[in-house]
Amino acid sequence: MAETATELRKTALNAVHRAAKAKMVDFGGWDMPVDCCGLIAEHMAVRTGVGVFDVSHMGDIQLRGPGSLAAVQRLCMNDASKLSAGQAQYSAMLYPNGTFVDDVVVHKLSDNDFLIVINAGTREKDVQWVRSQIGHMPGVHMNDFSDYYTQLAIQGPRAAETLQKLTPVDLSTIKNYWFTWGQVCGLYNVMIARTGYTGEDGFEIYIPSDEPTSARVWNEVLEAGKEFGILPCGLGARNTLRLEAGMALYGHEISDTINVFEAGLGRYAKLDKPEFVGREALLAIQAEGGPKRKLVGLEMIERGIGRDGYPIFSLDGTRIGEITSGSPAPFLKKNIALAYVPVEYTALDTEVAVEIRNQKVKAKVVPLPFYKRLKK
Amino acid sequence: MAYPANYKYTKEHEWIDVQGTTGIVGITDYAQDSLGDIVYVDLPKVDDALEAGKSFGSVESVKAVSDLYAPVSGKVTAANEELKDAPEKINTDANTTWLIKIELADATQLDALLSAADYEKFISEETGK
Numbered sequence: 001m002a003e004t005a006t007e008l009r010k011t012a013l014n015a016v017h018r019a020a021k022a023k024m025v026d027f028g029g030w031d032m033p034v035d036c037c038g039l040i041a042e043h044m045a046v047r048t049g050v051g052v053f054d055v056s057h058m059g060d061i062q063l064r065g066p067g068s069l070a071a072v073q074r075l076c077m078n079d080a081s082k083l084s085a086g087q088a089q090y091s092a093m094l095y096p097n098g099t100f101v102d103d104v105v106v107h108k109l110s111d112n113d114f115l116i117v118i119n120a121g122t123r124e125k126d127v128q129w130v131r132s133q134i135g136h137m138p139g140v141h142m143n144d145f146s147d148y149y150t151q152l153a154i155q156g157p158r159a160a161e162t163l164q165k166l167t168p169v170d171l172s173t174i175k176n177y178w179f180t181w182g183q184v185c186g187l188y189n190v191m192i193a194r195t196g197y198t199g200e201d202g203f204e205i206y207i208p209s210d211e212p213t214s215a216r217v218w219n220e221v222l223e224a225g226k227e228f229g230i231l232p233c234g235l236g237a238r239n240t241l242r243l244e245a246g247m248a249l250y251g252h253e254i255s256d257t258i259n260v261f262e263a264g265l266g267r268y269a270k271l272d273k274p275e276f277v278g279r280e281a282l283l284a285i286q287a288e289g290g291p292k293r294k295l296v297g298l299e300m301i302e303r304g305i306g307r308d309g310y311p312i313f314s315l316d317g318t319r320i321g322e323i324t325s326g327s328p329a330p331f332l333k334k335n336i337a338l339a340y341v342p343v344e345y346t347a348l349d350t351e352v353a354v355e356i357r358n359q360k361v362k363a364k365v366v367p368l369p370f371y372k373r374l375k376k
Numbered sequence: 377m378a379y380p381a382n383y384k385y386t387k388e389h390e391w392i393d394v395q396g397t398t399g400i401v402g403i404t405d406y407a408q409d410s411l412g413d414i415v416y417v418d419l420p421k422v423d424d425a426l427e428a429g430k431s432f433g434s435v436e437s438v439k440a441v442s443d444l445y446a447p448v449s450g451k452v453t454a455a456n457e458e459l460k461d462a463p464e465k466i467n468t469d470a471n472t473t474w475l476i477k478i479e480l481a482d483a484t485q486l487d488a489l490l491s492a493a494d495y496e497k498f499i500s501e502e503t504g505k
Contacts, residue, residue, distance in 0.1 A: 023412070039438045040413045236412065236439050305416055305436055328415045328438050357434070357441075 011056035012150050012214035022234060028121025030057040033234040042237035043330040046198050050156035050225045051233040054218070055197075056209065057120035059146035061130055064113050067139030072114050075133055076106055077260065077278060079270040083108040088177045088195055090268055093129065094278025098259040098285060102126050102250055105195060107179060115145075115191075119250045133277065150214040154221060155202030155241075157373075158228035163203050165224040167192065171203070185217045197238065199245025199371055243336065244329050246297060246369030252308065252324040253295055253338055262291040262340065264368070293321065293340045297368040298352070300335035304361035306354040312339055313353045313360060320345060323354065329370060336370050337363070379404065380471055384486055385495035388445040391471070394486060399448055399478045403435060406499050408470040411437040414463045419444075419455040419476055426450055426478060428485050433475070435466070448485040450478035 008031035017024065022033035033054065036042060045051045063071050072080040078091035085108055093101040102122045107115040118126045127144050134140050154163050160171050169182035169192060179193035184205055196202035207217050222230055239249070248254045253263055260269045260282055269282055285291060300306055306326040314320050326337030337354070345352060348367060353360035383391040389407035393400040408414065416436040426432045426446040433444045454477040459465065465473045480486075490498060 034439070035412050038413055240438060305441075307441065328436075330413075330438065 009057070011054055012209045012211045013054045013056065013218055015211070016215050016218055017054065017232075020232065022232070025235070027057070027235055028119075030120055032057060033232075034236045036232040036234045039234070039236040039240065040330045042231050042233040043240050045229055045231040046156045046200055046233060046237065046241055047331045048157065049229040050154065050158040050162050051198075051231050051237065052218070052221050052225065053153040053155065053233045053238055054150070055153050055204070055238075056150045056214075058151055059118040059120065059123035059126060059144070060149055060151075060206075061116045061118060061127060062109075062114070062143040062145050063116065063130075063134070064141045064143065065139045066112055067137055068112050068114050071134045071137050071140040072106060072116070073274065074137070074276050075130060076104065076116070077269040077276055077282075078106065079273045080106050080108065080114065081273070085110050086178055086180055088179060088193060090177075092254070092260065092265065092268065093126065094260065094276070094281075095256060096277055096281060098261075098278045098281035099256045100250070100254040100258065100260075100263075101129050101256070103248060103254055103265075107191075107193065118146075122250055148209060149206040150209045150217070151204060151206050152218065152221065153196050153198075153202060153204045154225075155196045155198040155200050155233075156228075157201060158225065158230075159200070159202040162221065162225040162228060162230060163192075163205070166220055174203075176201075185220050187213065187217070197245075197247060198241040199247070199369065200241075200373055239325070240327055240330055243325050243327055243338065244332055244369070244371035246338070246371075248295075249325060258340070259285060259291065261285055262293055262295065264295045291343070293342050294346050295324070295368075296339055296341055296346050297366045297370055298323070298326075298337040298339050298354070298363040299366045299370075300337075300354070300361060300363045301351070302362040304354070304356045304359070305335045306337040306339075306356060306361070306363060310337075311355045312341060312363075313355060314345065315351055315353060315362075320352065326354075332371055334370075336366075338368075341365075378471075379492040379495055381492045383471075383492060384447065384489035385492065385498075386445060386447045386489060387498060388443075389499075390445060390447050392447040392486070392489065393474075394480070394483075397480050397483070398453065399450065399480050400474045401447060401476050401478060402472075402474045403444070403466060403470055404495070405470040407435075407442070408467050411435065411440055411442055413438050414466045417459045417463045417466070417475065419459070420452050422452050422455060424452045426452060428488075435463075444475065446478070447489055448478065449481040451481070453477045453479050 023035040076091040184190040191206040321341040
């Protein structure tokens with residue numbers, strides 16, 4: 001195999017993953033586990049029990065100071081002024097033309113303190129962008145805490161029971177998309193957030209990124225979840241889980257060539273809040289009657305698996321779009337895909353053809369998300 | 377996982393077990409392990425003519441598609457229909473789960489394939505270990 005030109009980055013758990021014989025891949029410059037004990041088994045563990053993911057490659061930008069709210073409001077499309085301390089929200093940073101720098105989760109730590117969790121593949125770009133946008137703003141200081149945390153995602157219907165064994169914090173008091181700080185595995189002031197990227201209930205915890213601590217907590221989580229059939233999960237299952245849940249992935253459903261309305265994320269863009277980067281463009285798109293193409297969910301109705309990048313045709317043979325993410329869905333046991341098509345093809349049950357290796361295979365438009373958990 | 381010594385192998389990770397003038401073809405344990413959970417197999421029809429080194433179908437896991445290459449030329453005499461509903465059998469036992477049977481057109485083509493020892497050496501070089 002050819003020598004890799006640049007050294008891949010590693011999380012503090014890299015040696016743990018390798019010792020467990022996980023299959024590793026280069027994900028956005030990171031050496032990450034893609035398959036720990038079988039993608040389908042991992043996927044099912046998260047849907048029916050619990051799974052744990054090392055998501056330390058995600059980035060963390062802190063904005064502090066009396067001007068931090070104004071900075072978040074300018075950088076992100078959702079309305080952070082609605083957040084209480086201890087609350088998080090899904091949001092996105094946009095370019096002036098209304099396309100995506102990245103999608104993010106904004107956490108309000110206190111009135112003058114926000115933590116923005118960003119994607120791994122876009123870390124450097126995001127940090128540069130934030131710096132360039134807030135440079136002239138008064139009263140705000142940025143810290144890149146990306147390397148400071150080992151971030152673990154404990155996900156699934158048994159996630160709360162698993163994590164509860166390791167913390168005195170009453171997890172039932174943390175609502176979805178809220179967070180708190182508390183003791184976890186004997187470590188003080190660990191941020192515990194009820195967030196995730198799987199479509200299940202679950203938590204993300206932020207612990208110090210030294211290797212012994214990271215390995216100890218990882219192993220204690222696995223031990224705590226043993227009775228619920230916990231599995232360590234890789235990026236493969238993370239992808240199929242988020243796809244079933246209809247969640248966007250940067251570089252696929254969202255990018256610097258796709259705007260908010262096309263991606264179906266308009267509900268997170270608060271156009272009535274004061275100026276933010278991208279707002280003018282979104283208003284203009286709205287004034288023109290909305291986007292010309294939209295993201296849809298597809299389900300294959302003939303035999304075949306539509307995958308990332310496969311072209312989509314109308315039934316009369318005109319090329320109309322492309323799949324952004326496509327895969328077999330292990331829990332739903334269907335072959336599903338997210339794709340961009342012109343608005344006239346977005347009605348439910350519209351039939352289209354996916355070109356799979358020179359053959360046209362029929363699919364139909366279905367509601368998103370493909371999978372929705374039953375809320376208790 | 378051992379690679380049966382009586383099989384021949386391709387660099388594209390197929391095995392062929394020759395019995396008389398029939399070649400039984402499958403994918404190697406290394407191939408199934410690299411792919412992960414196999415969910416779909418696309419095989420040729422009986423009587424299709426295959427050409428050595430050319431793609432004759434595909435195997436798909438949840439995350440990837442992999443082409444199948446004919447180890448030798450010949451006519452397809454059987455395709456393993458069982459794999460339509462149970463493709464995961466390949467993951468369970470790649471060495472005995474066959475995909476197709478071929479009537480060999482030219483037995484001398486077998487000489488160009490790898491022995492079990494050569495194949496193991498090839499994959500150890502490929503994985504860089």
